Amino acid sequence: MKKRFAIALVTTMLAVPLLALTLRADPAEPQESPPNFGGAKDVAFAKKLWTAMDGYQDWKLTSEVYKGTSPHGKWLRLFSTWVTVDGKHYPIIIKDNYGGRGVTKEAVDENPDQWLAAVTIMLQREQGYDDDNDNWYWVKYDKAGQVLKNPKDMLLAGRVAKGMPRGCIACHGQADGGDYLFLND
Numbered sequence: 740m741k742k743r744f745a746i747a748l749v750t751t752m753l754a755v756p757l758l759a760l761t762l763r764a765d766p767a768e769p770q771e772s773p774p775n776f777g778g779a780k781d782v783a784f785a786k787k788l789w790t791a792m793d794g795y796q797d798w799k800l801t802s803e804v805y806k807g808t809s810p811h812g813k814w815l816r817l818f819s820t821w822v823t824v825d826g827k828h829y830p831i832i833i834k835d836n837y838g839g840r841g842v843t844k845e846a847v848d849e850n851p852d853q854w855l856a857a858v859t860i861m862l863q864r865e866q867g868y869d870d871d872n873d874n875w876y877w878v879k880y881d882k883a884g885q886v887l888k889n890p891k892d893m894l895l896a897g898r899v900a901k902g903m904p905r906g907c908i909a910c911h912g913q914a915d916g917g918d919y920l921f922l923n924d
């Protein structure tokens with residue numbers, strides 16, 4: 740009798756959390772977790788970063804203007820170094836994306852600012868920022884340093900768009916070598 744009672748008790752104890760789990764896993768439930776990007780912290784970091792990377796067009800590690808692929812601009816140029824934000828040093832890769840009617844390589848070489856359409860960034864944050872994705876912080880600015888939005892009106896700064904089928908992380912996750920970088924493939 741005693742044993743049976745114990746088994747019944749254990750079964751009930753197990754059943755309750757299992758039931759809770761089943762309820763929580765219900766796909767019809769609305770998503771409760773906050774989005775992974777575009778929040779106040781990520782946008783504040785983007786603002787400081789824009790200041791920290793002032794003058795990047797004169798950095799030594801700069802590529803030629805090269806032909807781009809979708810979804811980035813028609814012509815592109817990379818800049819890379821380390822930047823300091825809030826006293827911490829981070830490796831960064833900046834990509835200037837040039838476009839516009841009649842854009843050519845020569846025109847961009849001559850007057851890059853005129854054709855600059857967007858500035859896309861990958862910056863490697865501290866451990867724990869996004870361990871699932873090598874701790875990359877992503878941001879897309881317009882040429883004046885304003886963070887741009889996606890069609891869903893979400894600001895493109897932070898872990899963009901973690902867990903979603905399209906966006907910076909999903910696409911760069913396909914780069915060879917599993918390092919999220921296409922430039923070294």
Ligand code: HEC
Pocket residue numbers: 807808809810811815817832833834859860861877878879895899905906907908910911919920921922923
């Ligand atoms: C559909 C795929 C795709 C998406 C989405 C995408 N990228 Fe890229 N990205 C590429 C490819 C391909 C390259 C390399 C070729 C080139 O430069 O166009 C690249 C290059 C880069 C580079 C230069 C470093 C490297 O990997 O070569 C940066 C920085 C960058 N992307 C930032 C971003 C940011 C920020 C976002 C999101 C706002 C984003 N990308 C979204 C495909 C994508």
